[in-house]
Amino acid sequence: MDDAGRHERGMRVRREVLGDDHVDAAVERVSAFNEEFQDLITRYAWGEIWTRPGLDRRTRSLLTMAMLVALGRDDEFQMHVRASGNAGVTRAEVKELLMQAAIYCGVPAANHAFRLAERAFGALDGGGTGS
Numbered sequence: 373m374d375d376a377g378r379h380e381r382g383m384r385v386r387r388e389v390l391g392d393d394h395v396d397a398a399v400e401r402v403s404a405f406n407e408e409f410q411d412l413i414t415r416y417a418w419g420e421i422w423t424r425p426g427l428d429r430r431t432r433s434l435l436t437m438a439m440l441v442a443l444g445r446d447d448e449f450q451m452h453v454r455a456s457g458n459a460g461v462t463r464a465e466v467k468e469l470l471m472q473a474a475i476y477c478g479v480p481a482a483n484h485a486f487r488l489a490e491r492a493f494g495a496l497d498g499g500g501t502g503s
Contacts, residue, residue, distance in 0.1 A: 375415060382419025389422065389429065390455045433459035438469055441485045442477045449485060453492035463493060 373381070387395045402410050422432055433456050440449040456466060466489055474482035 378415040378419035382414040385422045386418040389458050430460040433461045434469055441473045441481055446488055450488050450492040453489045
């Protein structure tokens with residue numbers, strides 16, 4: 373597959389997982405400085421990795437959130453929490469992921485991630501803490 377096809381496929385998956393509003397906002401923020409980076413993540417993260425047949429989107433979403441907790445990447449973690457429902461992940465599964473993260477990533481990381489997840493779910497619910 374050529375780069376244009378990979379970009380097209382990546383943009384489709386990116387929209388399906390993250391939602392049109394998020395992707396439209398990201399596209400609006402593209403600048404001469406970050407344009408190549410945006411193209412890179414669309415082609416490779418979304419057009420190559422998220423489209424591979426070895427794992428379904430639900431599993432990819434769970435793995436991505438767990439890795440983001442471990443790495444302390446708060447903004448990306450919240451983005452993927454908000455998008456997790458689009459990938460078929462339930463809020464109960466996010467909670468279980470964070471319980472496991474408490475053991476493998478540390479209690480402070482999981483404690484922080486619980487707060488971030490509640491904030492992300494609250495934004496989805498219109499301002500509450502989510503459930």
